[in-house]
Amino acid sequence: xxxxxxxxxxxxxxxxxxxxxxxxxxxxxxxxxxxxxxxxxxxxxxxxxxxxxxxxxxxxxxxxxxxxxxxxxxxxxxxxxxxxxxxxxxxxxxxxxxxxxxxxxxxxxxxxxxxxxxxxxxxxxxxxxxxxxxxxxxxxxxxxxxxxxxxxxxxxxxxxxxxxxxxxxxxxxxxxxxxxxxxxxxxxxxxxxxxxxxxxxxxxxxxxxxxxxxxxxxxxxxxxxxxxxxxxxxxxxxxxxxxxxxxxxxxxxxxxxxxxxxxxxxxxxxxxxxxxxxxxxxxxxxxxxxx
Amino acid sequence: xxxxxxxxxxxxxxxxxxxxxxxxxxxxxxxxxxxxxxxxxxxxxxxxxxxxxxxxxxxxxxxxxxxxxxxxxxxxxxxxxxxxxxxxxxxxxxxxxxxxxxxxxxxxxxxxxxxxx
Numbered sequence: 001x002x003x004x005x006x007x008x009x010x011x012x013x014x015x016x017x018x019x020x021x022x023x024x025x026x027x028x029x030x031x032x033x034x035x036x037x038x039x040x041x042x043x044x045x046x047x048x049x050x051x052x053x054x055x056x057x058x059x060x061x062x063x064x065x066x067x068x069x070x071x072x073x074x075x076x077x078x079x080x081x082x083x084x085x086x087x088x089x090x091x092x093x094x095x096x097x098x099x100x101x102x103x104x105x106x107x108x109x110x111x112x113x114x115x116x117x118x119x120x121x122x123x124x125x126x127x128x129x130x131x132x133x134x135x136x137x138x139x140x141x142x143x144x145x146x147x148x149x150x151x152x153x154x155x156x157x158x159x160x161x162x163x164x165x166x167x168x169x170x171x172x173x174x175x176x177x178x179x180x181x182x183x184x185x186x187x188x189x190x191x192x193x194x195x196x197x198x199x200x201x202x203x204x205x206x207x208x209x210x211x212x213x214x215x216x217x218x219x220x221x222x223x224x225x226x227x228x229x230x231x232x233x234x235x236x237x238x239x240x241x242x243x244x245x246x247x248x249x250x251x252x253x254x255x256x257x258x259x260x261x262x263x264x265x266x267x268x269x270x271x272x273x274x275x276x277x278x279x280x281x282x283x284x285x286x287x288x289x290x291x
Numbered sequence: 292x293x294x295x296x297x298x299x300x301x302x303x304x305x306x307x308x309x310x311x312x313x314x315x316x317x318x319x320x321x322x323x324x325x326x327x328x329x330x331x332x333x334x335x336x337x338x339x340x341x342x343x344x345x346x347x348x349x350x351x352x353x354x355x356x357x358x359x360x361x362x363x364x365x366x367x368x369x370x371x372x373x374x375x376x377x378x379x380x381x382x383x384x385x386x387x388x389x390x391x392x393x394x395x396x397x398x399x400x401x402x403x404x405x406x407x408x
Binding site: 193264273 | 297298
């Protein structure tokens with residue numbers, strides 16, 4: 001169990017993480033979602049014990065995590081900056097990772113390089129953006145650490161490499177269950193791999209739930225303005241659009257099938273709301289006004 | 292494979308029920324393990340496990356300790372009875388609503404059905 005208790009992180013006057021308490025059961029794949037500047041990286045830095053919170057604590061299995069060598073060895077935190085020596089070759093960077101981590105699987109690391117077709121003799125400085133992402137993912141997966149955090153580390157990859165990454169991530173997780181936290185804004189294509197999602201907004205945790213519980217949670221209702229408004233009574237409205245007499249409302253919450261059938265008979269059209277859209281509606285400032 | 296209309300675990304359960312109804316999965320036949328299912332459809336294993344657990348709860352599947360999950364002998368009959376009960380409300384009513392919207396009378400529909408006999 002990983003626990004954050006009242007964690008606040010400040011940079012001067014800026015509050016990046018604002019009094020966050022979060023309990024994460026181990027051996028699950030988590031998706032951390034949030035807009036740019038919502039505090040994701042700061043939160044992850046605290047979770048990975050890279051940064052001491054300005055206030056609050058992070059506990060791993062009940063033990064304070066910061067500056068705890070055993071927990072640090074069992075944590076891999078991969079940032080898009082990679083934190084590697086530019087003049088090193090990929091192979092040397094992997095060797096260093098192997099020496100730092102008792103759980104490191106060198107054979108698996110090389111298998112991954114093969115899969116992604118990356119030459120281990122290349123220097124870090126000579127890698128393309130996509131190749132840097134691949135190195136990050138290899139460092140994260142082959143570490144096999146009980147806590148593995150990938151902070152937007154695969155976003156430089158092209159669609160083919162990302163697909164390979166999702167496949168490898170799932171296969172390796174099935175074989176070696178561990179806690180994996182992935183922050184991303186490519187929500188739709190990876191959501192099915194997340195057991196739970198945490199959504200951050202302006203330094204706070206807006207939502208922490210099973211990913212599957214969010215599917216079918218939002219719904220759009222379209223039709224004649226008056227009927228749509230009448231239908232929406234008693235529901236939380238996340239967003240609205242009106243065009244010459246036609247109104248489309250985005251509602252939060254699961255609707256009863258009977259309710260939908262009644263609405264359809266009244267000439268209303270219903271559509272599902274994808275996770276990406278739900279995320280956009282929940283974290284967009286403008287929509288909050290109409291809430 | 293999966294859509295955004297409902298939780299994936301429910302879609303998994305429905306898919307397996309359809310396979311049982313169509314005869315793709317037979318009585319006492321073993322179904323995929325949750326890990327095989329997760330790897331095949333690229334979904335989180337916990338989601339797959341929830342779908343299978345739902346089917347065990349409903350008596351559609353049964354577990355054999357250490358071996359896996361199997362189709363209950365009673366499942367095809369039970370599922371068929373459930374679907375038959377829902378057929379008029381869930382399959383036919385929307386058709387009648389659409390017919391009314393576009394001005395097709397019940398007589399026309401009856402005539403059409405008669406010609407299909």
